[in-house]
Amino acid sequence: MHHYTYKGSPKASYIATDLAELVELRARQRTLEGAYMRSTLLLLGSAVLIIKLFDARFYNIGIMFGVLAVLISVLAWFRRRHLNRDFSDQKRPATDSPTHGRLWGAPFSTAGWIVIGVSLLVTASEIVLVVLLFQI
Numbered sequence: 001m002h003h004y005t006y007k008g009s010p011k012a013s014y015i016a017t018d019l020a021e022l023v024e025l026r027a028r029q030r031t032l033e034g035a036y037m038r039s040t041l042l043l044l045g046s047a048v049l050i051i052k053l054f055d056a057r058f059y060n061i062g063i064m065f066g067v068l069a070v071l072i073s074v075l076a077w078f079r080r081r082h083l084n085r086d087f088s089d090q091k092r093p094a095t096d097s098p099t100h101g102r103l104w105g106a107p108f109s110t111a112g113w114i115v116i117g118v119s120l121l122v123t124a125s126e127i128v129l130v131v132l133l134f135q136i
Contacts, residue, residue, distance in 0.1 A: 036076030043069035057136050061129065068125045072118060079114050 016022035050062035
């Protein structure tokens, strides 16, 4: 397990030094971590709703949504680890760039393999959903 430091402090005791840094951290967390968690909660809610409101013929669809939620939450965990590494001292530049202004850590980049993983999961679940609907 990697133990990254943030301005020399462990993650649990790290405190942002100014409002701009705090805003940047929150924005990235809200955009990246929050989006995956909101999707997971929506999928779990849909699974429970389908299982509770519809008859037994629809249970497989509810279970499929539940499994998809669990798999996306696993990918969210990997994305969170990626974000933690981006802000660590190992990725933080020594000085800010005169041409780009203040640098917060590693330049923002989409976690490509995670995006591909989510895309494949959703595509597969849509195919399974269509198959399950035709079996009803």
